Amino acid sequence: xxxxxxxxTGVTHAGRVLHAGLHLLDRQIVEQGTGRxxxxxxxxxxxxxxxxxxxxxxLTGPAGWGPxxxxxxGRLVTSVHxxxxxxxxxxxxxxxxxxxxxxxxxxxxxxxDLGDQGLGEWLDQHFIGRIPGAGDATE
Amino acid sequence: MRLSELLGREVRDADNEYVGTVADLVLVQDxxxxxxxxxxxxxxxxxLVERRHVRLLGYERDVLPVAFRWLLKRLAGRISYVPxxxxxxxxxxxTLSVRTADLVxxxxxxxxxxx
Amino acid sequence: xxKYLAVTLGILTAIGGFVDIGDLVTNAxxxxxxxxxxxxxxxxxxxxxxxxxxxxxxxxxxSGRATFDLVRERLGPRAALVGLVGSFLVTxxxxxxxxxxxxxxxxxAFGINYLLVIPWVMVLAWLVVWxxxxxxxxxxxxxxxxxxxxxxxxxxxxxxxxxxxxxxxSTPRPPPSEDWPTYAYYAIALFGAxxxxxxxxxxxxxxxxxxxxxxxxxxxKLNVFLGFPxxxxxxxxxxxVAAVTFLPxxxxxxxxxxxxxxxxxxxxxxxxxLVLIGVFAATFGATLETxxxxxxxxxxxxxxxxxxxxxxxxxxxFHTVLIAVLVVGAMTLLTTVDPVKVxxxxxxxxxxxxxxxxxxxxxxxxxxxxxxxxxxGPFANLLGVSYLVLILVASLAAVPLMxxxxxxx
Numbered sequence: 025x026x027x028x029x030x031x032x033t034g035v036t037h038a039g040r041v042l043h044a045g046l047h048l049l050d051r052q053i054v055e056q057g058t059g060r061x062x063x064x065x066x067x068x069x070x071x072x073x074x075x076x077x078x079x080x081x082x083l084t085g086p087a088g089w090g091p092x093x094x095x096x097x098g099r100l101v102t103s104v105h106x107x108x109x110x111x112x113x114x115x116x117x118x119x120x121x122x123x124x125x126x127x128x129x130x131x132x133x134x135x136x137d138l139g140d141q142g143l144g145e146w147l148d149q150h151f152i153g154r155i156p157g158a159g160d161a162t163e
Numbered sequence: 164m165r166l167s168e169l170l171g172r173e174v175r176d177a178d179n180e181y182v183g184t185v186a187d188l189v190l191v192q193d194x195x196x197x198x199x200x201x202x203x204x205x206x207x208x209x210x211l212v213e214r215r216h217v218r219l220l221g222y223e224r225d226v227l228p229v230a231f232r233w234l235l236k237r238l239a240g241r242i243s244y245v246p247x248x249x250x251x252x253x254x255x256x257x258t259l260s261v262r263t264a265d266l267v268x269x270x271x272x273x274x275x276x277x278x
Numbered sequence: 279x280x281k282y283l284a285v286t287l288g289i290l291t292a293i294g295g296f297v298d299i300g301d302l303v304t305n306a307x308x309x310x311x312x313x314x315x316x317x318x319x320x321x322x323x324x325x326x327x328x329x330x331x332x333x334x335x336x337x338x339x340x341s342g343r344a345t346f347d348l349v350r351e352r353l354g355p356r357a358a359l360v361g362l363v364g365s366f367l368v369t370x371x372x373x374x375x376x377x378x379x380x381x382x383x384x385x386x387a388f389g390i391n392y393l394l395v396i397p398w399v400m401v402l403a404w405l406v407v408w409x410x411x412x413x414x415x416x417x418x419x420x421x422x423x424x425x426x427x428x429x430x431x432x433x434x435x436x437x438x439x440x441x442x443x444x445x446x447x448s449t450p451r452p453p454p455s456e457d458w459p460t461y462a463y464y465a466i467a468l469f470g471a472x473x474x475x476x477x478x479x480x481x482x483x484x485x486x487x488x489x490x491x492x493x494x495x496x497x498x499k500l501n502v503f504l505g506f507p508x509x510x511x512x513x514x515x516x517x518x519v520a521a522v523t524f525l526p527x528x529x530x531x532x533x534x535x536x537x538x539x540x541x542x543x544x545x546x547x548x549x550x551x552l553v554l555i556g557v558f559a560a561t562f563g564a565t566l567e568t569x570x571x572x573x574x575x576x577x578x579x580x581x582x583x584x585x586x587x588x589x590x591x592x593x594x595x596f597h598t599v600l601i602a603v604l605v606v607g608a609m610t611l612l613t614t615v616d617p618v619k620v621x622x623x624x625x626x627x628x629x630x631x632x633x634x635x636x637x638x639x640x641x642x643x644x645x646x647x648x649x650x651x652x653x654x655g656p657f658a659n660l661l662g663v664s665y666l667v668l669i670l671v672a673s674l675a676a677v678p679l680m681x682x683x684x685x686x687x
Contacts, residue, residue: 039191039192039193039202039205040191040192041189041190041191041192041207042189042190042191042192042204043187043188043189043190043210044166044187044188044189044190044204044206045166045170045186045187045188046187046219046221047190047647048166049166049167050350050351050354050355050358051351052343052347052351052581053581060583060588060592061581061582061583061584062581062583063580063581063582064350064580064581066355067165067166067167068165068166068167069164069165069166070164070165070166070169070188070206072164072206072252076194076195076203076205077205077206077247078194078195078197078203078204078205078206079190079203079204079206083165084581089355091167092167092354092355092356093355093356093359094356120197120198121197121198121203121204122197122198122199122200123198124200124201125200126200128341128647128648129341129342129343129647129648130341130342130343134200143595144582144583144593144594144595145594147594147595147598148591148594151594151598152590152591152594152597152598153591153594155408155590157408157409157590158589158590158591159589159590159591160409160589161588161589162409162410162411162412162586218352218353218354220352220641221352221641221644221645227641227644228640228641228644228654228659228662228663229659230659230663231641231663
């Protein structure tokens with residue numbers, strides 16, 4: 025079913041039209057205020073059981089992209105991640121859509137301590153942070 | 164459900180005939196307001212491609228160079244749009260309540276013509 | 279003055295692409311064996327990298343997204359991972375070679391065995407990426423690398439038979455002493471070197487490091503249209519000088535010493551000193567370019583914070599990758615493998631990396647969500663698609679030719 029000019033029906037133009045795979049999946053997440061990079065959208069949580077099916081949250085972290093790699097590689101990455109992660113059944117970091125400020129070439133979220141920083145923080149504490157000059161900006 | 168679980172899933176029509184696979188979801192930003200910034204992204208429908216394992220690379224939004232569009236169209240087979248109301252999901256499959264013959268071809272240029 | 283120095287990003291990028299250690303020796307080798315009969319490949323390569331670097335620079339300026347961001351986003355995590363592994367291997371192997379190149383330059387200048395120099399080069403390279411401002415690094419090595427212009431001076435001083443050289447340029451076929459498969463192999467090697475992916479990784483990420491915005495589009499174009507032709511010119515002059523010096527005598531070139539020898543012959547000690555400064559700067563600049571590109575591509579695949587524009591503590595993963603690559607590279611060299619041979623093997627991985635890198639750039643350059651009104655015009659698309667086809671052909675032929683000709687033997 026379509027309108028006379030070929031528009032798919034069910035798509036109103038009251039709101040912006042996006043494509044989930046194209047505009048959300050694998051996009052860079054950027055913190056709005058600081059401009060800091062907070063990972064990629066490794067997967068998207070859909071709320072299909074509600075009255076109006078919507079996108080619920082963005083998922084990021086190895087628990088998000090691991091399963092998307094094919095076959096053996098995917099299982100390997102997921103099991104290594106499970107081993108190293110302190111929690112029992114590690115879930116990807118979920119960024120609820122209420123935090124999404126804007127979507128253009130990247131997904132802009134409001135500032136909060138989010139994104140999967142596990143590895144980064146560990147390296148900062150135990151390695152990089154200990155080298156002299158690590159806290160100095162070069163700008 | 165995660166998006167990655169839905170993408171690439173096989174789709175059958177009302178007669179249980181194979182239609183294609185899920186290539187993408189169309190979202191419209193007019194859902195219930197959640198949070199301070201914008202309306203939520205309502206799932207309005209699916210985009211299906213006839214052949215498997217074809218990435219649309221943005222063809223469905225009409226943002227490819229001409230040469231690619233032609234090539235992609237040939238590789239993908241039929242590209243259709245199905246409104247969410249006609250979609251029935253369960254754990255492993257996607258079924259439509261319409262027949263393949265009734266499917267509307269997805270027109271990527273709609274965005275350009277209406278903007 | 280500052281305005282004129284703003285083109286040094288393009289110059290440094292081009293240096294890493296056209297006169298790094300692999301190219302320094304390969305261009306001389308090609309000149310000594312084929313004369314200028316492969317010059318057309320350099321021209322084709324320069325145009326190709328201009329087309330894609332302009333696009334990736336435009337994307338970086340308008341949207342703030344560097345190239346590897348686009349690769350994962352358009353091709354998905356699986357294909358992009360293949361691209362990442364391919365690019366990382368090419369860039370990592372090249373980095374290893376560049377560390378060797380810098381050490382060899384020092385050996386030529388001061389007589390110290392290059393193996394002893396390697397650890398110092400490694401430490402120096404790390405200090406630069408750890409502490410030195412991106413802009414300072416770019417300007418410093420970009421300008422010092424221009425000392426390689428001495429090759430052009432040497433060519434003129436050699437008073438060659440210009441019409442003979444010209445005749446070679448316009449004969450795109452192998453000379454009697456060589457065969458077509460070898461000619462084709464070197465054509466692909468030169469083309470692959472001109473369009474090697476780390477150039478666009480470095481250029482686009484460098485644009486973001488320099489905080490380019492839409493206002494800097496002209497600057498980005500200037501960088502591209504100045505830097506790469508300059509790089510190509512240096513490439514050609516190295517080949518020409520070798521052609522004039524070695525071809526008539528049937529001498530084959532396979533090391534850095536022979537590459538710079540003609541400069542010493544025609545310009546004496548002064549010329550040699552100047553060219554060695556240029557070689558040191560170019561190989562060190564290429565070291566930095568490949569090193570940073572390893573970090574950029576990995577970080578941009580995973581979405582990690584990257585860059586010299588933030589404190590190291592804020593992109594610990596990025597800096598860890600840099601350190602790891604440097605250490606592995608230096609250790610590989612200490613096994614006394616020939617640095618120049620290392621770049622030959624990277625040709626194999628280039629075959630995979632090139633199409634997977636350039637296809638997303640062309641696609642995104644057409645996307646108004648990224649570029650607004652500044653998407654590609656039909657001419658840019660025509661060039662882009664044509665070069666993509668050329669890249670695919672080169673990629674498919676690279677490995678078979680390499681095996682068939684035993685890497686140009």
